[in-house]
Amino acid sequence: MTEHDDRQILRQLFDAALAVAQPERCVQHFLPEPTAGRTLVIGAGKASAAMAQALEQHWVGEISGLVVTRYGYAVPCTHIEIVEAAHPVPDAAGEQAAQHMLDMVQGLTADDQVIVLISGGGSALLPLPADGLTLADKQHISQALLRSGASIQEMNIVRRHLSAIKGGRLAAACYPARVVNLLISDVPGDDLPAIASGPTVGDPSTCAEALAVLARYDIEVPALVQEGLAQGRLESVKPDDPRLHNVTTHLVAAPQVALEAAAQAARTAGITPLILGDSLEGEARELGKVMAGITRQVSTFGQPIAPPCVLLSGGETTVTVRGNGVGGRNVEFLLSLAVALQGMSGVTALAADTDGVDGMAEVAGALIDEHTLTRARALSIDPQAALDTNNGHGFFAALNDALITGPTLTNVNDFRAILIR
CATH class of the missing domain: 3.40.50.10180 (Glycerate kinase, MOFRL-like N-terminal domain)
Incomplete structure (x- = not known):
């Protein structure tokens, strides 16, 4: 499997969550x-x-x-x-x-x-x-x-x-x-x-x-x-x-039904799903760090689930905007996750709002993989600086990794999926 294939799988899971709602x-x-x-x-x-x-x-x-x-x-x-x-x-x-x-x-x-x-x-x-x-x-x-x-x-x-x-x-x-x-x-x-x-x-x-x-x-x-x-x-x-x-x-x-639909789509793709919860809250960047820790445990020790697997979660995090960015809780979560993982091999992730709008931007969310930070630095983009200024949308737009769906005509909260090989 290539990163492109894993990105396609994650998009299929997101689409399954949207379809059931x-x-x-x-x-x-x-x-x-x-x-x-x-x-x-x-x-x-x-x-x-x-x-x-x-x-x-x-x-x-x-x-x-x-x-x-x-x-x-x-x-x-x-x-x-x-x-x-x-x-x-x-x-x-x-x-x-x-x-x-x-x-x-x-x-x-x-x-x-x-x-x-x-x-x-x-x-x-x-x-x-x-x-x-x-x-x-x-x-x-x-x-x-x-x-x-x-x-x-x-x-x-x-x-x-x-x-x-x-x-x-x-x-x-x-x-x-x-x-x-x-x-x-x-x-x-x-x-x-x-x-x-x-x-x-x-x-x-x-x-x-x-x-x-x-x-x-x-x-x-x-x-x-x-x-x-x-x-x-x-x-x-x-x-x-x-x-x-x-x-x-x-x-x-409701969010749980959407996560269950995504879980079934993962099984169809031969990947074991683990739903971590439909109501995860807190600062988006802090949740990104927590999920990075869980991802490392899965990748290193096969706990609480062995790869290949996908960690699914929903809920609504928050962003305290202190920089000159426009926030966006899903892109902030992903950027924090990417910075914490530092290019860990075999990890691809998607986070998006199921209504197609993440914060103040007409963008649903974004995707990351093990090469995200490397590609950013090749463009002279500092991932930590983007996170510090709440500029997740600008970061992922520059990498062409923004997820743009347009109006989805539903809304069952945020959708997060971390695929670990």
Whole structure:
């Protein structure tokens, strides 16, 4: 086997993970029956338009609605309006769509039902600010959180308390209609309130926790919002709220399912897979060092698995941006892994975001092999300097090792695979 062959195998594993999480394959199995009243479809996320299209293909009866997806992620629908907006930093299109969605669910009855299509990215795509906050404020806070190194759970605690639609508020607005949530998980542990900041599920977190996150990362908010959080006026809708008693939630795709599909593809290729977890977190560069240590143990001692094998993992790491790069947790992980391995023979790795966008760049991720550092130095590129400045995207673009997929129309978090011969 050559490095080219191993790169091809890794891409096949990634494609298998994407395929099993495509809305056209998973949404149809969770559709509710029509009701006596109206069926309204709403939603948000990078996969929401594809989810709406899959729903339309299998629905019998009348439907209408609105979903918001990222620019470039729209697909044609007949009865459900598709709006595109900005991600990860929100824009006015998302704000207007969120307000329209909130208006649409007013006045529903107990005979009506609302099917909610939610996937990762929905939080930024529904940026309707809480009282005392403007869209510009939310943009500033979003950018600060993205650069701070805060975990996705911490970011979403803040987002749920600074929103007029998230943190269960959208589900409460649908009352007394039946609400059926169809969710594609992109968060560690499939934590429901963290998926798109939980617009249609109860939120157990508190204003005090949101304040603590803002203080921890030294993020400023307007005085009126600070006061609202301190006094509890911006509290989210809690899981025991009676307006949520008619809400049913289904996970239609999740990171673990994607990893299992990749594992099966590895077996087909004659390689033994080992799934290390679907919810690995922490700083991307630190996880890179840890995975380098595991890789050395496998290569040297055949523990906890003997080569040829592939180490699979998912989850969502963070990047604290301190340099002049744009971050990107998958490229930072890979660059850290490559630096730690120092060209170890027989190791090839891929890391990518399953939505096709790693951080602020229109790049899914990248690949490395035992020659990555040598090729970089031949181009007068210092791998450690690139890591120190959070410039993983620039590093892999220069080597022509960036993985560019375009919109994948799904989102089941990050995918990491280390192939060891």
